[in-house]
Amino acid sequence: MASASSVSSAPASSAPSAPPFRQRPWVRWALPLLLLVVLVVAPLVLSEGVNETLARIGVFAVAVLGLNVVMGYTGQVSLGQIFFLGVGAYVTAYGVQNDWNIVGVFALACLIPAVAGLLVALAAARLGGLAIAMVTIALPIVGVPLAKRLSEFTGGSQGLSARFAETPEWTGLYDDQWQLYVVLVIGGLVFVLTRALVRGKYGRAFAIVRGNENVASSMGISPYRYKVLAFTIASLIGGVSGFLYMLVIQYTSPETMSFGHSIELLAAMVIGGAGSIVGSLLGGAYYVLIPELTNQVDPNLTSLLQGAILLVVLFLLPGGLASLPRALTRGRRRTRVGRGPAATPSTPSSTTGSATAEPAPTERQGHA
Amino acid sequence: MGTFVQLVVDGLSTGSIYAAIALAIVLVNQATGLINFAQGGMAVLAVYVAWVLTNEGVPLILAILASIVFSIVFGAVVERFLMRRFERGDPDTAVVVTIGLLTLITGVAGWLWSYNNQQFPSLFPLDTVQFLGVSVSIRSIGNTVVIIVVMGLLQALFVGTKLGLALRAVAINPESAAFSGLPVGRLLMVGWGLAAALGAVAGALVAPQLTLTPGMLDNALVYALAAVILGGLTSPVGVVVAAWIIGILENLAAVYVPFIGFDLKVAVPFILLFVVLVVRPQGLFGRKSVVRV
Numbered sequence: 001m002a003s004a005s006s007v008s009s010a011p012a013s014s015a016p017s018a019p020p021f022r023q024r025p026w027v028r029w030a031l032p033l034l035l036l037v038v039l040v041v042a043p044l045v046l047s048e049g050v051n052e053t054l055a056r057i058g059v060f061a062v063a064v065l066g067l068n069v070v071m072g073y074t075g076q077v078s079l080g081q082i083f084f085l086g087v088g089a090y091v092t093a094y095g096v097q098n099d100w101n102i103v104g105v106f107a108l109a110c111l112i113p114a115v116a117g118l119l120v121a122l123a124a125a126r127l128g129g130l131a132i133a134m135v136t137i138a139l140p141i142v143g144v145p146l147a148k149r150l151s152e153f154t155g156g157s158q159g160l161s162a163r164f165a166e167t168p169e170w171t172g173l174y175d176d177q178w179q180l181y182v183v184l185v186i187g188g189l190v191f192v193l194t195r196a197l198v199r200g201k202y203g204r205a206f207a208i209v210r211g212n213e214n215v216a217s218s219m220g221i222s223p224y225r226y227k228v229l230a231f232t233i234a235s236l237i238g239g240v241s242g243f244l245y246m247l248v249i250q251y252t253s254p255e256t257m258s259f260g261h262s263i264e265l266l267a268a269m270v271i272g273g274a275g276s277i278v279g280s281l282l283g284g285a286y287y288v289l290i291p292e293l294t295n296q297v298d299p300n301l302t303s304l305l306q307g308a309i310l311l312v313v314l315f316l317l318p319g320g321l322a323s324l325p326r327a328l329t330r331g332r333r334r335t336r337v338g339r340g341p342a343a344t345p346s347t348p349s350s351t352t353g354s355a356t357a358e359p360a361p362t363e364r365q366g367h368a
Numbered sequence: 369m370g371t372f373v374q375l376v377v378d379g380l381s382t383g384s385i386y387a388a389i390a391l392a393i394v395l396v397n398q399a400t401g402l403i404n405f406a407q408g409g410m411a412v413l414a415v416y417v418a419w420v421l422t423n424e425g426v427p428l429i430l431a432i433l434a435s436i437v438f439s440i441v442f443g444a445v446v447e448r449f450l451m452r453r454f455e456r457g458d459p460d461t462a463v464v465v466t467i468g469l470l471t472l473i474t475g476v477a478g479w480l481w482s483y484n485n486q487q488f489p490s491l492f493p494l495d496t497v498q499f500l501g502v503s504v505s506i507r508s509i510g511n512t513v514v515i516i517v518v519m520g521l522l523q524a525l526f527v528g529t530k531l532g533l534a535l536r537a538v539a540i541n542p543e544s545a546a547f548s549g550l551p552v553g554r555l556l557m558v559g560w561g562l563a564a565a566l567g568a569v570a571g572a573l574v575a576p577q578l579t580l581t582p583g584m585l586d587n588a589l590v591y592a593l594a595a596v597i598l599g600g601l602t603s604p605v606g607v608v609v610a611a612w613i614i615g616i617l618e619n620l621a622a623v624y625v626p627f628i629g630f631d632l633k634v635a636v637p638f639i640l641l642f643v644v645l646v647v648r649p650q651g652l653f654g655r656k657s658v659v660r661v
Binding site: 071075077079122123124126127130131133134135137138141142145146148149259263266267270300301302303304305306307308310311314315318 | 403405453454459460463464465467468470471475479582586587589590593594596597629631634635637638646
């Protein structure tokens with residue numbers, strides 16, 4: 001999935017003369033269709049371990065996507081996204097343990113984090129700039145002792161485990177395949193809806209708020225309202241990822257929403273690519289795969305390596321992994337055209353000082 | 369009554385620690401306009417340096433002084449070689465860089481010295497003194513006094529010296545300062561170094577209580593950030609007062625409000641924060657900033 005869409009997004013703005021590859025009608029239909037076929041077939045042919053890993057990547061890709069809505073697209077640093085995943089997971093676990101209807105549980109797992117996010121945002125978004133980061137850092141730090149305290153609902157430090165969405169008999173699928181399908185359907189739906197959101201009217205409003213709040217208000221776009229909206233949507237998506245988390249991992253404890261995990265989620269988003277749908281997928285993959293890798297190197301080095309990777313990516317590729325194809329094509333073009341000074345007027349790397357200032361020209365632009 | 373006074377004095381002591389870290393954050397923010405989430409992490413690293421030195425048999429006070437010198441250098445190096453590149457750019461990216469730095473420092477400390485709790489010797493004896501019929505711990509008074517003295521020194525530096533004047537000029541307007549011939553880059557390094565030194569003092573004072581771990585100051589950072597918001601980023605005095613209020617209130621709430629207790633007292637500054645944000649968004653003492661397009 002990741003590779004297919006990253007290919008499609010890469011040359012979007014590069015060649016105005018020839019119709020870009022992805023704009024040809026048959027490509028526009030064939031690519032998503034191919035993707036769909038791959039997604040339907042893949043769980044059947046892959047091994048159990050791979051399926052489980054993919055399902056976990058799906059869970060955290062959704063969480064990263066939520067963070068991207070508020071941070072990548074709207075430019076508000078949030079350190080609390082993991083809290084909403086935790087709330088969603090707890091709501092799901094509690095509902096399942098009390099034998100509530102699973103559709104109702106899902107609705108609550110979306111609704112309760114969304115309301116919590118709305119309340120937080122109503123207060124936090126009043127302050128401009130980095131204050132949202134400074135307030136949301138409290139969510140995981142307060143969330144962990146709060147979850148321990150509310151042991152009637154959360155099972156205290158021991159946490160809750162819940163199994164649900166048993167594989168129906170008629171499908172003849174194994175558990176891992178069924179889980180992956182559920183993650184793909186719900187996660188896929190969230191991705192499609194979010195993509196529509198950030199490319200539409202609201203996405204443009206978010207982009208303006210991110211670019212310059214004063215310009216936004218002069219255009220009649222209330223930065224406060226859109227910040228609150230973005231944060232609420234991010235919390236809702238966090239709740240969905242919490243539901244999926246319970247589905248796949250089947251266990252949650254206060255540790256789920258620890259400060260460390262919150263930072264890892266943010267790092268995953270930045271490394272995957274801020275303000276990018278594909279970047280969210282890559283971020284989810286990073287979140288799941290890199291700790292496994294670094295643990296194999298040396299568990300004591302995990303935090304060190306993660307910090308180092310984050311800093312290296314910020315230095316070399318501020319747009320994250322999702323901007324890699326674009327950076328590569330740009331590099332190639334530069335070597336080809338190289339001689340003319342006009343060839344690379346807007347290349348960030350040519351102006352060292354403001355390299356990071358320019359928000360990477362993400363997919364959302366160019367789709368008016 | 370006895371418990372009450374004791375709680376207030378202890379609260380003042382922890383509040384002073386938050387105040388020091390909060391002031392460090394304000395110092396960096398004034399100079400570079402960004403929030404350094406690694407401020408606590410850098411302080412922890414300094415405490416580890418002092419801890420290693422005391423294990424080598426260096427007297428505690430010398431070890432702490434050495435860790436402060438280390439912090440000044442470390443802060444300057446971080447500014448020059450890590451943050452410089454991101455300072456003029458998107459503040460969000462710069463913030464993420466400081467978060468990456470926090471992760472990295474925590475990782476380095478955990479890797480070198482493990483994640484286990486280490487005992488750090490206290491500068492002050494653990495005894496209590498009788499004061500107006502109430503017993504108060506010497507450590508709490510000592511911590512408060514040290515932090516107040518350090519703040520006084522900083523204030524003297526900023527108001528009374530040429531270096532302080534230059535630092536203030538850079539904080540107010542880097543471009544104009546550069547036009548006047550001030551070495552802005554070097555002054556920013558000094559600013560970061562001073563902030564790191566302030567954090568190192570706070571870390572060394574609080575380490576005996578919390579025991580030394582790589583994540584020791586994560587909670588303190590959260591309190592400090594709350595104090596920064598409550599006090600307003602533009603008001604150092606307000607930040608210190610807010611930190612004291614937070615320190616005292618959370619101690620009182622932990623004892624007198626049964627639901628909060630000691631485990632949930634970290635929520636106190638944020639309940640306070642939410643109330644203030646709704647009522648007075650610019651902070652208790654901050655000025656409302658007006659931006660021209």
